[in-house]
Amino acid sequence: MHLLTPLTLLLTLSLSTAHPLHKPLHKTKTKSDTAITEAQILTIAPTSNTCDNPPAVGECATADTAAKYTAQSFDTYSVTSKAEQAAVISxxxxxxxxxxxxxxxFPGVAGQGTRNMQSPTYNKKYASSLPSLADKLASVSDSPADLLDLLRANEAFDFGSGAWFLTTQCTADVRAALQKGDQAGWERYISDCVGTSVTDERKSYWERAVQALGV
Structure with missing residues (x-):
């Protein structure tokens, strides 16, 4: 049996740790990356604490429901950036x-809806991406309203549209800007991807989301 001298042992260890097989492991997604709490939703959307006397029967969801299914959507679509999460929730x-x-x-566009109020065109794309709806799409293909009802009937699909839209309809450049967490990146997301105008009210929701998620 040959004993290794301290110098030989040191060289052996150095060579082994430098070997390509010992490359650092890539960071894997964890539930903590996509977790959203009821308290965070309440900070962003203060009146989501109750669904008593809802303005539209059957449509209201409380903060605990919103937190559960929003977190599930972030996990499904691998939205782990807190800045992106804040933008989607807001x-x-x-x-x-x-x-x-x-x-x-208001004004009552047939087929526009889900929690981020997608247009009927995007809802059709979204529904087509969901394997479990494949056998039901033919029956609602000519009715945007019926297609929307199909999505709204499942809370995971209803709350999943925001994360789906971000990850499939926004460009890599928009997402990279958004991930910086600053106002300029968020404004680009709203204007260049969502396709609408930045307003003070939208900004207030985003600012609360940034605070709640610690962006």
Whole structure:
């Protein structure tokens, strides 16, 4: 048996740790990366604490429900950036009036809805991406309203549209800017991807989301 001298042992260890097989492991997604709490939703959407006397029967969701299914959507679509999460939640909270609505009532565009109030065109794309709806799409293909009802009937799909839209419809450049966590990146997301105008009310929702998620 040959004993290694201290110098030989040191050289052996150095060579082994430098070997390509010992490359550092890539960071893997964990539940903590996508976790959202009821308290965070309440900070962003304060009136989501209750669904008593909802303005639209059957559409209201409370903060605990919003937190559960929003977190699930971030896990499904691998949205782990807190800046992106803040942008998506603030968009959904603003568009749904603190999660009181999930279809368009004003002015009442048929087929526009889910929690981020997607247009019928995007809802069709979204529904087509969901394997479990594949056998049901033919029956609602000519009715945007019926297609929306199909999405709204499943809370995971209803709350999943925001994360789906971000990860499939926004460009890599927009997402890279958004991930910086500053106002300029968020404004680019709103204007260049969502395709609408930045307003003070939208900004207030985003600022609360940034605070709640610690961006």
């Amino acid at each position: 968009l959904m909270a603003f568009e749904s009036l603190d999660f009181k609505y999930n279809k368009n009532h």
